[in-house]
Amino acid sequence: MxxxxxxxxxxxxxxxxxxxxxxxxxxxxxxxxxxxxxxxxxxxxxxxxxxxxxxxxxxxxxxxxxxxxxxxxxxxxxxxxxxxxxxxxxxxxxxxxxxxxxxxxxxxxxxxxxxxxxxxxxxxxxxxxxxxxxxxxxxxxxxxxxxxxxxxxxxxxxxxxxxxxxxxxxxxxxxxxxxxxxxxxxxxxKGKFANRLVITGKGGHSALPHRAANAVAAAAKIVVGLEAIGASLTAITDAAFEPPYTTVHVGSLRGGGALNLVPDRAVLEYEVRTIPGADAAGIRARIDALVAEVRAGLKAQAAEADITVEPISAYPxxxxxxxxxxxxxxxxxxxxxxxxxxxxxxxxxxxxxxxxxxxxxxxxxxxxxxxxxxxxxxxxxxxxxxxxxxxxxxxxxxxxxxxxx
Ligand SMILES: [Zn+2]
The missing domain is CATH 3.40.630.10 (Zn peptidases)
Known part of the structure; x- marks a missing residue:
């Protein structure tokens, strides 16, 4: 000093x-x-x-x-x-x-x-x-x-x-x-919002996966989609930050208990850290659309399937x-x-x-x-x-x- x-x-x-x-x-x-x-x-x-x-x-x-x-x-x-x-x-x-x-x-x-x-x-x-x-x-x-x-x-x-x-x-x-x-x-x-996704599928025997809805597989689709959204956000930069762009991060994914069972539940936590001026609402909307698409796919396999979103934290x-x-x-x-x-x-x-x-x-x-x-x-x-x-x-x-x- x-x-x-x-x-x-x-x-x-x-x-x-x-x-x-x-x-x-x-x-x-x-x-x-x-x-x-x-x-x-x-x-x-x-x-x-x-x-x-x-x-x-x-x-x-x-x-x-x-x-x-x-x-x-x-x-x-x-x-x-x-x-x-x-x-x-x-x-x-x-x-x-x-x-x-x-x-x-x-x-x-x-x-x-x-x-x-x-x-x-x-x-x-x-x-x-x-x-x-x-x-x-x-x-x-x-x-x-x-x-x-x-x-x-x-x-x-x-x-x-x-x-x-x-x-x-x-x-x-x-x-x-x-x-x-x-x-x-x-x-x-940076600003941040973080959510927990609770994915409910339909369990079953692994020999009959067509009668079940795999919650871990649905979670994996969401992870891949989140990674893609994150990659699309690196073009807008602010040199005042490291890294100089908005980041999307999956911090945990849990699901499945045994190889011979179709998992009926998975829990995924992710966060988004936004640079100033980033369209946080627009990013949320893209993630919501991703989750809705995966949810619809699960429900097509089993009517009782669902994905719920629990907010963890958010600040501007x-x-x-x-x-x-x-x-x-x-x-x-x-x-x-x-x-x-x-x-x-x-x-x-x-x-x-x-x-x-x-x-x-x-x-x-x-x-x-x-x-x-x-x-x-x-x-x-x-x-x-x-x-x-x-x-x-x-x-x-x-x-x-x-x-x-
Ligand atoms: Zn403090």
Whole structure:
């Protein structure tokens, strides 16, 4: 990182995060908020913390009432401000060989280990630690805190939160999603949709396949068709991504139990990752037509045969213009004056972008450490993120030296 101009004379150049930030992050990691369980304990914790600082927050619950997003505004709500977005859920630790308990923050050798340290409770704790700064400085522009659930299972919780944010009396001028980007500013990522196809055929003896309907053979036709659709999409490219085109990927195919039986069931999972500007609806329609054709063939063999489609996840791509002035300003605030990058992974940022809010991704930690055993975040990375939050708070003050928007 290049050295940048300091924004204020009150800053320290510490490479250590504050004790308050470490306490918050330790508490957050202690909540085993994997996507499979309720996130309400961690939401209760955050709401209580905000209340201690005089901040009201609003819950946006799921239909079952066992999970919720949290939305809070600090500062004047009658003008455009800055939204800070984080998810409260983490991925499971089952089957992973951790050196220390995953839900206990453990510091060794300048690193803080724990599930979610990079993805993304490190950022969440940094935002919370900065609440006193926001209360003090966000006097000219507000900051909105947007905390979601179920991000790790396909951005399932964010749509309601994004809708609530986009329909605030005055929506934010800029949203910053703090997914781990090594504190680089990212402006774009591919979109994705993933589906599970459950193929029901008709079983029978392998000597009499003409009286049955082979679910595995039908699945194979779909795989071949998906490969062909994928191959047809490589001509449209965007050099900002690797690979520079939309991809179609079959991740699993299960079916059949014994050689002497015609399989009556197969399950296939696929995903499509779209570059910005790709016609996602058109690709969906082509895949739907492929599935319909194979379904019709199966039904011709056995009336009870069918193929059902179960959505697994879907989120839009992020496609913020590289020239967005706030991107360059944010890069300066991180002390890393690089042009905005693109990401190889998806985030909730595409949903904010789709809702019409200019959105960037920038957070501490490295996505390469996420979802693995011994996930960690550097204490120096936390200190840098903490410095960024203080500088962001100052951009919302009455006389900012370099307003973000
Ligand atoms: Zn994440």
């Amino acid at each position: 290049a050295a940048g101009a300091l924004r204020t004379g009150t800053e320290t150049s510490s490479v250590e995060p504050s004790a308050g930030l470490l306490r918050l992050l330790t508490d957050l990691i202690g909540f085993q908020s994997v996507s499979a369980v309720s996130n309400l304990p961690v939401i209760d914790y955050i709401a209580a913390y905000l209340a201690q600082h005089g901040i009201d927050s609003r819950r946006i619950p799921n239909a079952a009432g066992d999970k919720a997003s949290l939305l809070a505004t600090i500062g004047p709500a009658d003008r455009p401000g800055l939204a800070l977005s984080a998810h409260t859920d983490v991925v499971p630790v089952e089957g992973q060989d951790w050196s220390s308990p995953p839900f206990t923050a453990t510091i060794r050798d300048g690193r803080l280990y724990g599930r979610g340290s990079s993805d993304m409770k490190g950022f969440l704790a940094t935002v919370l630690a900065a609440v006193p700064d926001f209360v003090r400085h966000a006097t000219a522009r507000p900051v909105h805190l947007c905390f979601s659930y179920d991000e790790e299972i396909g951005c399932a919780g964010a749509p309601d939160l994004v809708a609530a944010t986009a329909t605030l009396p005055v929506p934010p001028a800029l949203c910053l999603v703090g997914e781990p980007s090594s504190l680089k500013v990212a402006r774009a990522h 791509g992020l496609d913020t213009p590289a020239g967005l002035p706030a991107a360059a300003k944010l890069a300066r605030l991180t002390d890393c004056n690089e042009a905005p990058i693109t990401l190889a992974y998806g985030t909730e940022a595409g949903l904010y972008d789709e809702a019409g809010i200019a959105t960037l991704v920038c957070g501490p930690g490295d996505i390469a450490r996420a979802h693995k055993a011994d996930e960690w975040i550097g204490l120096d990375e936390l200190a840098s993120a903490e410095r960024l939050m203080r500088r962001l708070a100052l951009t919302l003050s009455d006389a900012p030296t370099d307003p973000l928007f």
